[in-house]
Amino acid sequence: MTERHALICRGLVQCLVASLILEGCSRPSPQADKTPAGAAADPAPATTPATRDSSPRFVNTLWKVSRSSGVEPGQLYVFFADGTLLITSSHSTPALGRWEHRADTLTLIEEGLRHPATVVRLVADTFAITVRGGGKPLDITFVREKAP
Numbered sequence: 001m002t003e004r005h006a007l008i009c010r011g012l013v014q015c016l017v018a019s020l021i022l023e024g025c026s027r028p029s030p031q032a033d034k035t036p037a038g039a040a041a042d043p044a045p046a047t048t049p050a051t052r053d054s055s056p057r058f059v060n061t062l063w064k065v066s067r068s069s070g071v072e073p074g075q076l077y078v079f080f081a082d083g084t085l086l087i088t089s090s091h092s093t094p095a096l097g098r099w100e101h102r103a104d105t106l107t108l109i110e111e112g113l114r115h116p117a118t119v120v121r122l123v124a125d126t127f128a129i130t131v132r133g134g135g136k137p138l139d140i141t142f143v144r145e146k147a148p
Contacts, residue, residue, distance in 0.1 A: 055081050056101050058119075058127045063142035070138045076145060085109070 058079055065075045075089040079099050085108060088094035098109040106129060108115040121128040124144070131138040 056106075056119075057122055058142075061127075062145040062147070063127055064145040065140060066143045067141040068139060069136075071140050077142060 056079075059081050061078070063077045063079075065071050065073050065077070067073060072089065075087060075092075078086040080086070083098050083100065085097040085099045086094060087097065087110075095110065097111070100107045100109070104118065106117040106119055108117060108131065115131050115133050117129045117131040119128070120130055120139075121141075126144075127142040129140050129142075131140065
């Protein structure tokens with residue numbers, strides 16, 4: 001790995017962490033945008049669409065691969081609330097994909113290919129999944145990565 005590439009990756013991670021922090025602070029509530037000045041806000045409806053608060057707990061967190069049956073330890077993953085998946089490491093070009101979470105299935109979408117996965121463990125600092133596809137299942141255990 002070249003020093004230049006290491007600097008680029010470090011800068012990418014720093015930008016990523018900053019965007020995660022700003023994401024939580026910069027977005028006004030949808031109700032604030034729709035309520036005219038001086039008017040009382042309507043009470044929330046009985047059913048509301050999914051909000052950031054109802055997102056899975058692994059969302060908008062920087063995760064580092066600690067152990068895997070097929071992914072190199074040290075790779076970084078971020079599952080953004082808008083469904084974007086960012087994967088990067090110190091010696092590869094960052095990759096963007098998508099992800100979906102419905103019922104008990106997490107689906108990773110990379111280069112148009114859908115990879116269904118099961119969340120095996122999700123606690124404060126550990127996130128483990130098993131990705132099932134055409135071959136042998138792929139186990140990935142992530143740990144929460146601290147900001148640089």
